[in-house]
Amino acid sequence: MAQMAAVVDEQHGKQTEETALITGSEAIAVACKLADVDVVTAYPIRPYDTVMQYVCKLVANGELDCEYIVAEGEHSQFEIVKHASACGARVFCGSSGVGWMYAMEALTVTPALRIPMVAMVGNRALDDPGAFGVEHNDALAVRDLGWQLVWVDSAQEALDTALIAYRVAEDRRIFLPCAISCDGAFLTHSQALVKIPSQEKVNQFLPRYDRKELLLHPDNPITVAPQGNEDWVMEIRRQNYAAMERSYSVLKEAYADFERIFGRSYGNPFFEEYMTADADVVLMGMGTLSTPVKVAIRKMRDAGKKVGFVRIRWFRPFAAEELAKCLSRFKAVGVIDRDYSFGSPYNSGVVTNEVRTALYSSPGAKPPVLGFIAGLGGREVTVPDVEKVTESVYQAAAGKQQPLTQWIGLRE
Amino acid sequence: MGRLFAIEIIYRGIYQKTLAKNISRSIVLAAHKEGKPGISFGRYGDSPERNGIPAKNFAIVATDDITLEEGMAKYEPKEVDITISVDDTLCKGVESWAWYGLQPVNRLLKPGGTLIVTSRETPETVIGMCHRKDQPYNLAILKGIPSFSGLWVYKDDHTDVRILGMISKILPELFSLKSVQATIMDEWKDQVKTASAAKAHETTSLVSVQPNQGNPETPYKFDLPKWHEMGEGIAIPSIPQGKAVEDPTTRAEGGYRPDRNPTFKKYTTRTMRPVVNFDTCIKCTLCWLQCPDSCFDVTPEGLYDANMQACCGCGVCEAVCPVKECVTMVNETEFKDNASQWEAWRNDKKGYEAWLQDKIKSRGERSHGFRYVGQYEEQVPEMLEIARKG
Numbered sequence: 001m002a003q004m005a006a007v008v009d010e011q012h013g014k015q016t017e018e019t020a021l022i023t024g025s026e027a028i029a030v031a032c033k034l035a036d037v038d039v040v041t042a043y044p045i046r047p048y049d050t051v052m053q054y055v056c057k058l059v060a061n062g063e064l065d066c067e068y069i070v071a072e073g074e075h076s077q078f079e080i081v082k083h084a085s086a087c088g089a090r091v092f093c094g095s096s097g098v099g100w101m102y103a104m105e106a107l108t109v110t111p112a113l114r115i116p117m118v119a120m121v122g123n124r125a126l127d128d129p130g131a132f133g134v135e136h137n138d139a140l141a142v143r144d145l146g147w148q149l150v151w152v153d154s155a156q157e158a159l160d161t162a163l164i165a166y167r168v169a170e171d172r173r174i175f176l177p178c179a180i181s182c183d184g185a186f187l188t189h190s191q192a193l194v195k196i197p198s199q200e201k202v203n204q205f206l207p208r209y210d211r212k213e214l215l216l217h218p219d220n221p222i223t224v225a226p227q228g229n230e231d232w233v234m235e236i237r238r239q240n241y242a243a244m245e246r247s248y249s250v251l252k253e254a255y256a257d258f259e260r261i262f263g264r265s266y267g268n269p270f271f272e273e274y275m276t277a278d279a280d281v282v283l284m285g286m287g288t289l290s291t292p293v294k295v296a297i298r299k300m301r302d303a304g305k306k307v308g309f310v311r312i313r314w315f316r317p318f319a320a321e322e323l324a325k326c327l328s329r330f331k332a333v334g335v336i337d338r339d340y341s342f343g344s345p346y347n348s349g350v351v352t353n354e355v356r357t358a359l360y361s362s363p364g365a366k367p368p369v370l371g372f373i374a375g376l377g378g379r380e381v382t383v384p385d386v387e388k389v390t391e392s393v394y395q396a397a398a399g400k401q402q403p404l405t406q407w408i409g410l411r412e
Numbered sequence: 413m414g415r416l417f418a419i420e421i422i423y424r425g426i427y428q429k430t431l432a433k434n435i436s437r438s439i440v441l442a443a444h445k446e447g448k449p450g451i452s453f454g455r456y457g458d459s460p461e462r463n464g465i466p467a468k469n470f471a472i473v474a475t476d477d478i479t480l481e482e483g484m485a486k487y488e489p490k491e492v493d494i495t496i497s498v499d500d501t502l503c504k505g506v507e508s509w510a511w512y513g514l515q516p517v518n519r520l521l522k523p524g525g526t527l528i529v530t531s532r533e534t535p536e537t538v539i540g541m542c543h544r545k546d547q548p549y550n551l552a553i554l555k556g557i558p559s560f561s562g563l564w565v566y567k568d569d570h571t572d573v574r575i576l577g578m579i580s581k582i583l584p585e586l587f588s589l590k591s592v593q594a595t596i597m598d599e600w601k602d603q604v605k606t607a608s609a610a611k612a613h614e615t616t617s618l619v620s621v622q623p624n625q626g627n628p629e630t631p632y633k634f635d636l637p638k639w640h641e642m643g644e645g646i647a648i649p650s651i652p653q654g655k656a657v658e659d660p661t662t663r664a665e666g667g668y669r670p671d672r673n674p675t676f677k678k679y680t681t682r683t684m685r686p687v688v689n690f691d692t693c694i695k696c697t698l699c700w701l702q703c704p705d706s707c708f709d710v711t712p713e714g715l716y717d718a719n720m721q722a723c724c725g726c727g728v729c730e731a732v733c734p735v736k737e738c739v740t741m742v743n744e745t746e747f748k749d750n751a752s753q754w755e756a757w758r759n760d761k762k763g764y765e766a767w768l769q770d771k772i773k774s775r776g777e778r779s780h781g782f783r784y785v786g787q788y789e790e791q792v793p794e795m796l797e798i799a800r801k802g
Contacts, residue, residue: 114645175645214645221650228646229457229510235639236646243644 017195024187027155027194028120028180029054031162032064034202038089039067041077045099046132047184048122055092074099078106078117085115086216086224090166090209093117096184097124100138110177111146111240113225114214116169117177118162123287123338124184125377133378134184136286136339140315140350146240148178148247149316151286155192158182160264161313163197163206167254170209173246183338185378186288197262205261248317270319272311273326275301279308281393282327285336286312286351289374289381293336296386307390318354324362327355331397332368334389336408338375346404349373368396374408385409414475416482417443417450417586418489419579420520421469421496422506424683425461427560428498432469434572435496438595439471442576445591448473449480455488457510464681464724466506473586492520493583496575499558499683500531501744503541505631507680514631514680516543523547526582526618530554530571532798533745535619540748544626550618552578555798557791558683567788569795570608573600577609581616589613608799634675659712660755666712672722678705679750682725684741686718687771690757690764692738699729699739711754720750742775 022030028051032040040059042052058064067084071077074095081091095103100121110117121139125131139149148169152158158180165178182188216224228236255269266272274290275297276282283293290311297307310326327333337349344353352371359366372389375381385408396402419439423432433454440450450473458467470489474480483489497503497517505514518527524547529538531553539551559571573596580589592613593606643649654670686699693715700708700716707722708729718729725744733739757764 112646213643214647216647223648223650225646226648231457231512231636232642235637235642238639239642239644242640 017197019193019195021191022155022194023050023054023189023191024152024155024158024182025050025120025122025189026054026191027159028162028182029058030194030196031159031166032066032092033058034197034199035090035092035163035166035206037064037066037092039069039081039084039091041069041071041080041091041093043071043074043077043095043099045074045096045124046122047124047182047188048094048096048099048120050122050188051094051120074103075106078103078110078119081117082106082110082113082115083216085117086113086211086214088209088211088215088217090170091117092119094120094122094179095138096122097135097138098127101126101141104141107142107147108145109225112236114175114240114243115177116166116171116175116209118165118169119177119179120162121179121181122184122188123181131377132184133376134186134287134338135376135378136181136337136350139179139181140339142179143316143350146176146244147316148174148176148244148314149181150178150314151181151183151312152187153183153288153290153311155187155194157266158187159194159196160258160262160266163202164251164254164258166209167206167257168247168250170207171250171254172210172212174243174250175214176240176243176247181287183288195264201261205257244317248319251314251317266313268319268322270312270314270317271323271326272313274309274311276308276310276326276329278306279330280306281332281334281390281397282308282310282330283334283336283386283389283393284310284312284351284355285338286315287338289336289338292381292383293386296383296390299383300387300390305390305394312351315351315354318358320358321362323355324358325364327359327367328362328364330367332370332393334370334372334393334396336372336374336381336386336389338381340373340376346371348405352405368402370396370402371405372408373405379409381409413482414479415585416475416479417448417471417473417583418483418492419471419473419494419496420489420492421471421498422502422517423467423469423498424463424502424560425458425465425467426463426563429461429467429563430561430566431498431559431572432467435498435575436469436471438572438576438592438599439579439586440473441599442580442587442591442595443473445594446587448475448586449477450474451480451484455508455510458508462509462681464683465678466502466508466680468506468508468510489520491522492525493522493586494526494528494579495521496528498530498571498575499560500529500533500538500541501558501683502680503529503538504627504744505543505680507677512634512636512675514633514677516545516631518542518545518549521545521549524549526550526552527621528552528554528575528578528582530556530558530575531745532557537745539619539621539625540627541745542621542626543631544623544628545621546623548623549621550582551621552582552616552618554578554612555801557795557798570605570799573605573609574612577612578616580609581613582618611799632677657709657711657717659758661758664712667710667714669709669719670706672719677721678724679721682720682723683744684725684727685720685723685744685747686725686727686729686739687742687768688716688718688753689735689738689740689768690715690754691761692735694735694738696734698732698734702728702732704728709752709754715754717752717754719752737772740772740775742771746771746774
């Protein structure tokens with residue numbers, strides 16, 4: 001880890017943080033160290049492998065004391081941490097693309113067993129073709145199963161969100177796993193200046209993981225994951241439903257405490273609003289496409305177009321009411337999906353359809369929502385792409401019919 | 413609305429799986445000979461079946477498609493015209509994988525409905541095993557050795573067609589003997605089977621069972637918790653550790669009785685039970701070690717008492733016991749309760765010895781199917797005798 005000179009925290013006027021030039025993956029590895037994780041499992045697949053290498057380096061350098069287990073495949077990788085977590089260990093693992101999919105059986109059972117696993121998904125296109133670039137379909141594959149899902153757009157946010165993820169996942173009211181999505185290459189492989197919080201503050205923010213009555217231990221004999229017939233399954237699902245429902249407010253608590261302790265605010269935890277105060281239309285998306293979108297917006301604003309941006313951070317839980325209320329202020333919405341959902345309503349991407357669903361049952365105004373599929377397989381989303389998207393959204397705002405799904409940046 | 417017929421077949425998992433399926437399917441096919449539509453199915457919650465654990469099949473038939481749909485709208489019928497229990501020991505009650513608590517064998521019978529039981533016992537014995545019911549019903553006994561086989565083999569002793577012949581007598585509105593015989597010829601092309609069906613039809617006799625007859629005990633129940641009353645994480649607390657056993661004569665405490673699952677007792681799986689001779693026991697521990705259900709309580713003096721709340725009647729204890737007739741498996745129909753044999757022995761050793769010898773002598777031979785090569789052949793003379801007498 002390349003260390004930079006310690007800086008003075010301006011807000012608190014005391015020396016609390018140091019700054020490092022690190023990648024998003026490395027930022028998450030640093031969070032693992034600060035969270036003092038007990039068990040880490042690894043199996044290499046690009047771009048997730050960067051985080052396993054950084055954690056490995058921390059262990060080798062004596063900075064982190066944990067069990068570091070290299071599994072023989074992702075299925076075992078996720079099973080091992082699932083069991084370790086059941087035994088009371090704070091765990092970390094992660095994967096990418098088809099590696100994540102290979103772990104799918106373990107991923108499905110983890111929320112039902114109320115395991116607060118924290119995982120990093122280095123978002124990667126699903127094979128075939130064997131591609132390394134970012135697409136969000138890997139992490140989105142578990143969207144209905146009880147995983148808390150968050151997308152970050154900077155290394156700093158990756159580090160901070162990992163700490164928040166441990167705090168919320170391991171909260172006894174929740175006990176649900178959390179996957180932090182980092183766009184492959186854009187976030188996992190590029191270094192940025194990141195403030196590293198002090199261990200003391202992290203300790204203040206993040207309590208120890210206490211599995212309480214669910215602890216798998218000889219002193220607390222329990223049977224976990226028995227067979228259950230139709231007399232039990234609905235009640236068990238309803239418990240998960242309740243936990244995910246609670247996650248919404250527990251997340252809010254965690255962000256408020258994060259701001260209080262670290263002096264860094266993320267505003268609304270669920271989505272970030274950029275230049276929306278006076279906006280006529282807004283664009284939406286998740287992850288690192290925020291950068292070209294923000295640049296394009298500034299450029300378009302210079303030309304007199306009042307465009308804003310709403311970046312979804314937490315996809316699960318999905319802050320539907322809050323988001324619908326926010327979107328009701330605008331004349332039209334354009335959602336840029338870095339994913340696909342073939343054969344879905346209007347053949348739109350996953351995020352577009354979620355946004356439309358949120359608006360449909362909302363009591364407020366319902367602006368038209370256009371879906372855009374862009375940046376698949378790691379293709380760059382360019383400033384002209386964003387301008388093209390905005391043009392169509394303006395047309396919709398003016399009442400002119402637009403295709404409900406458009407592919408952007410495609411050779412055609 | 414036309415008429416809806418519902419028949420349930422209660423059977424021993426695996427051992428009688430093919431038998432129950434044959435009966436259930438043939439009921440629908442025979443009724444279809446008379447233009448009635450129907451469905452046949454096994455209760456899904458009983459699957460995956462395990463050896464001997466009670467399970468159910470259902471045949472639902474109607475006079476027309478719309479009425480049949482009324483029957484199909486409920487997954488499991490709430491009342492039946494006929495309950496068929498293809499093993500008489502099931503009359504003690506049914507605890508299956510599909511539900512919690514002990515269900516009386518006659519629970520779903522309509523007032524005036526008929527319980528058909530395959531048995532060598534008298535109606536009095538069978539009625540005594542069944543729980544009491546508020547409304548009168550009929551009992552029809554099909555004389556025979558309960559037909560047990562395995563998952564991959566079928567013992568074609570005509571139990572299936574004999575029951576069909578009885579149904580045609582008991583519920584002629586459902587189908588006639590002629591339709592049964594036509595179905596048998598379609599399915600098995602066997603004249604001997606049609607003759608067996610006819611013989612059972614002719615010899616069917618009903619005994620009326622009144623509300624004051626039968627086992628007066630209240631079957632144990634278990635109420636399912638609400639979702640917010642359940643523990644989270646699909647984690648079940650373990651059964652607490654056990655306690656010492658109290659000697660009924662000296663009140664001295666010693667030995668060990670493990671605590672057992674209070675919500676799933678599983679003893680209705682049992683068709684035979686071990687009878688233990690405590691006077692010849694050499695305390696070798698083999699029965700206690702080998703019992704797959706940990707059913708043996710250790711007594712203060714180090715003997716092993718098979719706890720009848722936990723015993724599934726597998727017979728492993730008898731097989732591993734090195735002492736002749738120290739552990740003997742006896743037909744479950746011989747017993748009226750689940751009382752401790754050791755306590756009876758402690759209270760009256762002479763009386764127990766007489767009781768024990770009586771049980772062993774009249775052990776009411778039975779089995780779970782192939783326990784040893786040639787076993788079925790041994791049963792053939794008795795089966796032929798029953799076939800001749802009807």
